[in-house]
Amino acid sequence: MPDWTWLIAALLLGGALLAAALLADRRSGRRVTGADEPAPRRGVPDVDRHVPSYVTQDEIDALAAPYSDDGAAVPHVGEGFGFGHAHPDFATSKGGARLDDAWVLVIDGPVTSVRELFSPLAVATAGRPLVIVADALHPDVVATLAANRRALRLPVVAAEADERDRRRLAELTGAERLSEADLQAGYVPESAYGSARGWTSTRSRSWVRTDGADPGDEPQPTP
Numbered sequence: 001m002p003d004w005t006w007l008i009a010a011l012l013l014g015g016a017l018l019a020a021a022l023l024a025d026r027r028s029g030r031r032v033t034g035a036d037e038p039a040p041r042r043g044v045p046d047v048d049r050h051v052p053s054y055v056t057q058d059e060i061d062a063l064a065a066p067y068s069d070d071g072a073a074v075p076h077v078g079e080g081f082g083f084g085h086a087h088p089d090f091a092t093s094k095g096g097a098r099l100d101d102a103w104v105l106v107i108d109g110p111v112t113s114v115r116e117l118f119s120p121l122a123v124a125t126a127g128r129p130l131v132i133v134a135d136a137l138h139p140d141v142v143a144t145l146a147a148n149r150r151a152l153r154l155p156v157v158a159a160e161a162d163e164r165d166r167r168r169l170a171e172l173t174g175a176e177r178l179s180e181a182d183l184q185a186g187y188v189p190e191s192a193y194g195s196a197r198g199w200t201s202t203r204s205r206s207w208v209r210t211d212g213a214d215p216g217d218e219p220q221p222t223p
Helices: 005-017 057-062 114-122 139-152 163-173 180-184
Strands: 023-025 030-032 068-073 079-081 093-095 097-111 130-137 156-160 193-201 206-209
Touching (some): 097 156, 097 163, 097 180, 130 139
Antiparallel strands (some): 023 030, 079 206, 097 193
């Protein structure tokens, strides 16, 4: 098998997920764009065809917000948690994020690179969105996921939570908590994914419903 076969597979997935992502260079404090520093070519046509293009943060910010502007608050139904989503662009309306039939991934450690999320992000669909709750999220990870929300409407919500909330969330949704080492090794078994019939969140609070009750359309006042 050619040595570059693995690279094709990686770029196929990376190109699909990160076609509009930001590449952050913390050492120089600037953003790399496709205009002034193109993605490198490998000299292999099957690989080069899938090299993603990149846009600047200003271009991302100029895109329409990835949520409706109805301003309605999200219904607070289910068990409440003391954390909210990590970026405004994870919202599905101005009132917050509301997901139905969501996968829930709980990570007992920091997420330091979007590469670590390639496998989980591949399972996210409009019909089965993904909620990622970790001990910590690197700012570049949050920025990249938020950029993909704006550019590609990536069906994902990401949040940071403490040990107590992560433990209870895993118990409630049936998720198998992953360690930092598991994630970095690409070990994300099917059993790692919990399930929530309903997920709602603001920037400071989250609510999880696991039964079949209909939450209705009447939001509860924010505490």
